[in-house]
Structures are given as C-alpha cells and as structure tokens.
Amino acid sequence: MTDSYSLPHLQRHRSLMIAWVSLLLAVIVYCTGLGSDHLATNGDELLYAQISHLTAETGQLLPLQSLDEKARNTKPPLLFWQGIISTGWGTNWSLARLRAPNALYTLLTAGLLVMIGFRRTHNPVLGISAALFFLSFFSTYRYGRVFLTSAPETFWLFAPLALLLLHRKPEFPEGIFWPWFxxxxxxxxxxxxxFALVVPVVLTMALWQLRARGWQALPFLKRDAWRLAMTLASALLLFSLWFWLDPNPLLVLQDFVWKENAGKFNTGGESYLLNLLWGQSSLWRIVVAYPLNAGLLALLTVALFWDAWKRKLHLSLLEIFLWIWMLVLAAFFCIPNQRDERYLLPAMPALALLLAIRLAHLPHWIATVTIAASGIIMIGLVGLGLLLQHSVGLGTLYPVWVILPIVVGLAVVVIGMFNKDLTRPLLPSSVLMVYLGYLLFALPLDHGPGLFSGEGIESVIGCEVSVPSNFNAREESYGFLLPGASVKPYEHWKSPPAEAQFLVVSLPLDHAAPSGIILGKRLNMIDRFNAAETRDILMGNITHHLFHWDWLIQTH
Structure with missing residues (x-):
C-alpha cells in the first residue's frame, strides 16, 4: 500500500503542496454558492424544504407536516429538524442556511478520510488524496451540499467504520462502551x-471482525457477536425514538415503514425476477452505480475494479475491508425492487480511499483522458456563458475577474496532460475546476438579472403569488426569491389561473412580455424538459428552452 508514496523527497513535497492547494479549492467549491437556485441537486430537495417550513410553522417538531399526503413521513425527522434549527424555526428562511450543515457534513466525511490515510501511512498525502477524490465525485458534488439526506447519512454510517479503520485491525476495542457508541x-x-440501513452496516462490521480473526467462527461468536448485537440494538433503539415522540405513531408505521420502505419491494403486479434483470431499476443499475456516482472519475473507477480483480488474492488488509463495505452495500440494495445508484453513496468514501491507495498503479492514460475531459467541459461552460450573454442582450453579464479562474483551470488541464509527473496529482483539482467553472457560469443566474428586483417586489409581500411548478414542491424556489409572499403552484405547461392577482409567468427569452403590470423579472435556467424539448435542444435550439425570463406580473 505504501509503495505508491515512496517518492523522492522533492516530488513528495510537491505532491503534498498540490494536495493542500487542491483541498483549499474543494472547500471553496463546497462552501460557495449555497444559496443558488441552480445548484446541481435532486428534485426532492425543495419538498424536504417545504416539509421543514410547514413543520416549523406549527411550533412543534412532530408530527411532520406536508401539503401532499403522499409525502407525509416520507423520511425520518432528523433532516427536517436540522433545517428547522439552521433557519431559526423558519425566521431566517434561505437555501444557504438549509444547505450549510450538509456541506459541513461532507467536509467532515472528507476529514475522516484524511485521518485514516495519515493513521495508516503517517503521510498526509494518502488521506488528502482520498478526501479530494471523494469531493471530486459527481455524486458528492450533487448530493453532498444540498438539503437532502445523503451528506449526513454518509457521514454517520461511515463514521463508526472509520473509527474501526483507525486501528491496525478493525476490531472493537474492549469494554461495553464502544458498541453503544x-x-x-x-x-x-x-x-x-x-432503519433498514442498520443491516448492511452491522453486517460489514461482522465480516470485518470475522476477517480480523482469520474467518474463525468460534472466537467471533465468543468475543464479537454480543458487541454486534449491542450495536444493532442501540441503533434501533435510537431510531425508535421517532415512534415514541410522534403523537401519531400509527401514521409513521403506515407511511414510512409500510409505504416508504416495504413499498420498495412492490412489483406492481410484474415479475420480480424480470424487474431484477431488466428495466430502469434492474440489477444492472447497481452494477454500474459506482462508476456513475464517480462522474468524471468513472473510467478510473472501472480501472480500479479491474485492478482489484487481477489482484484479488493479494489485496492488503485495508483494501479487503473497504471492498467488503462497498460490496455488502451493493448486494443489499439489489434486493428491493427499486434500485438506484444514490443508495450506494455511503460507500463512496471507501471508493475514494481505494482510488488514493492504488492511483499510482492505475493506467496513466486514464488520468490523462479524465483531465482532458475536464478541460473540454470547462471550455463548454465558457461557450454556454457566452451564449447566455449574447441571448439575453443586457450587455456584459460577467465580471472581468471571472477570466482569471478560467485561465487557471485551463492551465491546470494543460499541465496535467503534458507533464507526466503532475498528471495524477492534478487529477482531482482538474475535476474541481469544472465545478468551480459551473459556479462562475451561474453567477448572472444567481445575482443581478437572476433575482427579482425593483419596488414592485414589495407589493407581493403578504400576498398570494401563483408560480409555475414542474416537479414536487418546485414552487418553494420562488418562496426563497419572493420573501414574504405566499406562493401557490400551477402546472408549468398550463395557462396561469385567471383569478390570480399576482403571478409568475416563465417564457423563453425571445418571447414578448406577458400582459399585465410588470412588477419585476428574473433570468432563469430550466432544468427539466419533455422529449420534444430535448430533441429540439439536441438539434441546436438551446437558448429557447434552457433560458427563460420569469415575469412577475399583477393582472388586476
């Protein structure tokens, strides 16, 4: 494991400096723009924000409140309580306050990887490299800093495994305290x-203990089984507090246990075996989940899997433990009828650590291709920004200083591609520069023309505003943009309600302003398209569908 880092002193020092600078870049990427309406996210985020807001308005932590009965008790309460606390019971309601704790969770998970790497090698490069790979995964970038369960779930499920990995052999320390902890x-x-996630975590711990004892069952049963049983019991006891504290525990049982969890085994009258082998949620979605979650590092992840297969009889002890966690989680989520690559996010820190361990042994050309792909995407973002500026027709949308990080990012790509000694050290930073490039591209969408402004905005405070919605609770995004207004959704493909006094109408940039008194407008980027719109975009009609003006109007 340590032979990857037996470098000459000067080269090792250079790699360490690049690693620290890249880590600083990662912190900037993950902590900047948290209030953006255009962050890479999942459609459930605004639904969770809505549940937090409605629950906060009651002045009680339970029961959870939802406008849609189908979304009632869709998740356990801790994420919603976190949102209530971070926004001061909704008095400081903003996306940035909702998302900030999750960005911190992701950085803490990266910190665990730094600790493991240093503890194992007494060299910070391995741990920092693992942290950088984790923060470079597209799944971490997309789900790890928004108001979803992914970031805290990943941290709390990986943390006990990380504590065990800090020991030479991942065995439970002696005493009764550690299983409960x-x-x-x-x-x-x-x-x-x-609650179902306790199964793969405890099973992984059991396999780790068995492996540490040379797969001898009797010592495992005598010394470890009771510790694992206590760990399982304490985890479920803590989860059961939801049932004890909620005034409607039967609804929790109905909505969460039977509908949300047991419902994932519902085949809808179709064959379970057929769905397992074929379809949108088939077994193959789990098979390709790790490369998909890795994003730009997908090729490197495939190479890692092939490398591990070739060396399956010669894996180090640490590698074996990490692969056990990844494979157990993947196997566990093959069982339900609903399968999704997001379910494997808690194992992505293990994948990052494996990549850091084996990076020097993976093909150099894959790292070069990955860096080149990062450069192509950066250039594409620059082109998209220029296209946006041309289409809007408001003059210069971007500040001059934006040129500097773009030049730095492209320089990182060029150096990484043509300097073989720096290709691998610069690999994570090239991916992170793509994420920074998207942040810069979205500047006019999140500031200036991307916000409703003007005196007319004050006239909707305390009033109901009808806004377009193309997904679950999408109207909540307008609640952040129009503070003090009460937003009410209407289907985005339908005409606005005739009785509405105030409404938002979303139209392509080349359409005329709607009739009525114009109170304000904002530049918006659309993130969902139907099949016809997608085909039109692929034919080159990009700006017509991708960018809209949102008009805030008063009808009467």
Whole structure:
C-alpha cells in the first residue's frame, strides 16, 4: 500500500503542496454558492424544504407536516429538524442556511478520510488524496451540499467504520462502551434515512471482525457477536425514538415503514425476477452505480475494479475491508425492487480511499483522458456563458475577474496532460475546476438579472403569488426569491389561473412580455424538459428552452 508514496523527497513535497492547494479549492467549491437556485441537486430537495417550513410553522417538531399526503413521513425527522434549527424555526428562511450543515457534513466525511490515510501511512498525502477524490465525485458534488439526506447519512454510517479503520485491525476495542457508541452513530444515520440501513452496516462490521480473526467462527461468536448485537440494538433503539415522540405513531408505521420502505419491494403486479434483470431499476443499475456516482472519475473507477480483480488474492488488509463495505452495500440494495445508484453513496468514501491507495498503479492514460475531459467541459461552460450573454442582450453579464479562474483551470488541464509527473496529482483539482467553472457560469443566474428586483417586489409581500411548478414542491424556489409572499403552484405547461392577482409567468427569452403590470423579472435556467424539448435542444435550439425570463406580473 505504501509503495505508491515512496517518492523522492522533492516530488513528495510537491505532491503534498498540490494536495493542500487542491483541498483549499474543494472547500471553496463546497462552501460557495449555497444559496443558488441552480445548484446541481435532486428534485426532492425543495419538498424536504417545504416539509421543514410547514413543520416549523406549527411550533412543534412532530408530527411532520406536508401539503401532499403522499409525502407525509416520507423520511425520518432528523433532516427536517436540522433545517428547522439552521433557519431559526423558519425566521431566517434561505437555501444557504438549509444547505450549510450538509456541506459541513461532507467536509467532515472528507476529514475522516484524511485521518485514516495519515493513521495508516503517517503521510498526509494518502488521506488528502482520498478526501479530494471523494469531493471530486459527481455524486458528492450533487448530493453532498444540498438539503437532502445523503451528506449526513454518509457521514454517520461511515463514521463508526472509520473509527474501526483507525486501528491496525478493525476490531472493537474492549469494554461495553464502544458498541453503544458505534450504535449511537449508526442510529443517528438511521434517523436521517431509514432503519433498514442498520443491516448492511452491522453486517460489514461482522465480516470485518470475522476477517480480523482469520474467518474463525468460534472466537467471533465468543468475543464479537454480543458487541454486534449491542450495536444493532442501540441503533434501533435510537431510531425508535421517532415512534415514541410522534403523537401519531400509527401514521409513521403506515407511511414510512409500510409505504416508504416495504413499498420498495412492490412489483406492481410484474415479475420480480424480470424487474431484477431488466428495466430502469434492474440489477444492472447497481452494477454500474459506482462508476456513475464517480462522474468524471468513472473510467478510473472501472480501472480500479479491474485492478482489484487481477489482484484479488493479494489485496492488503485495508483494501479487503473497504471492498467488503462497498460490496455488502451493493448486494443489499439489489434486493428491493427499486434500485438506484444514490443508495450506494455511503460507500463512496471507501471508493475514494481505494482510488488514493492504488492511483499510482492505475493506467496513466486514464488520468490523462479524465483531465482532458475536464478541460473540454470547462471550455463548454465558457461557450454556454457566452451564449447566455449574447441571448439575453443586457450587455456584459460577467465580471472581468471571472477570466482569471478560467485561465487557471485551463492551465491546470494543460499541465496535467503534458507533464507526466503532475498528471495524477492534478487529477482531482482538474475535476474541481469544472465545478468551480459551473459556479462562475451561474453567477448572472444567481445575482443581478437572476433575482427579482425593483419596488414592485414589495407589493407581493403578504400576498398570494401563483408560480409555475414542474416537479414536487418546485414552487418553494420562488418562496426563497419572493420573501414574504405566499406562493401557490400551477402546472408549468398550463395557462396561469385567471383569478390570480399576482403571478409568475416563465417564457423563453425571445418571447414578448406577458400582459399585465410588470412588477419585476428574473433570468432563469430550466432544468427539466419533455422529449420534444430535448430533441429540439439536441438539434441546436438551446437558448429557447434552457433560458427563460420569469415575469412577475399583477393582472388586476
């Protein structure tokens, strides 16, 4: 494992400096723009924000409130409580306040990887490299800093495993305290996501203990089984607090246990075996989940899998433990009828650590291709920004200083591609520069023309505003943009309600302003398209569908 880092002193020092600078870049990427309406996210985020807001308005933490009965008790309460606390019971309602704790969770998970790497090698490069790979994964970038369960779930489920990995052999320390402590951490993770996740975590711990004891069952049963049982019990006891504290525990049982969890086994009258082998949620979605979650690092992830297969009889002890966690989680989520690559996010820190361990042994050309792909995407973002500026027709949308990080990013790509000694050290930073490039591209969408402004905005405070919605609780985004207004959704493909006094109408840039008194407008980027719109975009009609003016109007 350590032969990857037996470099000459000067080269090792240079790699360490690049690693620290890249880590600083990662912190900037993950902590900047948290209030953006155009962050890479998942459609459930605004639904969770809505549940937090409605629950906060009651002045009680339970029961959870939702406008849609189908979304009632859709997740355990801890994420919603986190949102209530971070926004001061909704008095400081903003996307940035909702998202900031999750960005911190992701950085703490990266910190665990730094600790493991340093503890194992007494060299910070391995741990920092693992942290950088984790922060470079597209799944971490997309789900790890928005108001979803992914970031806290990943931290709390990986934390007890990380504590065990800090030992030479991942064995439970002696005493009765540690099983309860580990179970408590797992229980917090369950209160973010689901009680079912206790199974793969405890099973992984059991396999680790068995492997540490040379696969001898008798010593395992005598010395470890009771500790694992206590860990399992303490995790489930902590999760059960939801049932004890909620005034309607039967609704929790009905909505969360039977509908949300047991419902994932519902085949809808179709064959379970057929759905397992074929379809949108088939077994193959789990098979390709790790490369998909890795994003630009997908090729490197495939190479890692092939490398591990070739060396399957010669893996180090640390590698074996990490692969056990990844494979157990993947196998566990093959069982339900609903399968999704997001379910494997808690194992992405393990994948990052494996990539850091084996990076020097993976093909150099894959790292070069990945860096080149990062450069192509950066250039594409520059082109898209120029296209946006030309289409809007408002003059210069971007400040002059934006040129500097773009030049730096492209320089990183060129150096990484043509200097073989720096290709691998610069690999994570090239991916992170793509994420920074998207942040810069979205500047006019999140500031200036991307915000409603003007005196007319004040006239909707305390009033109901009808806004277009193309997904679950999408109207909540307008609640952040029009503070003090009460937003009411209407289907985006339908005409606005005739009785509405105030409404938002979203139209392509080349359409005339709607009739009525114009109170304000904002530049918006659309993130969902139907099949016809997608085909038209692929034919080159990009700006017509991608960018809209949102007009805030008063009809009467």
């Amino acid at each position: 580990c179970g408590g951490m797992i229980g917090i993770g369950l209160l973010y996501k689901s």
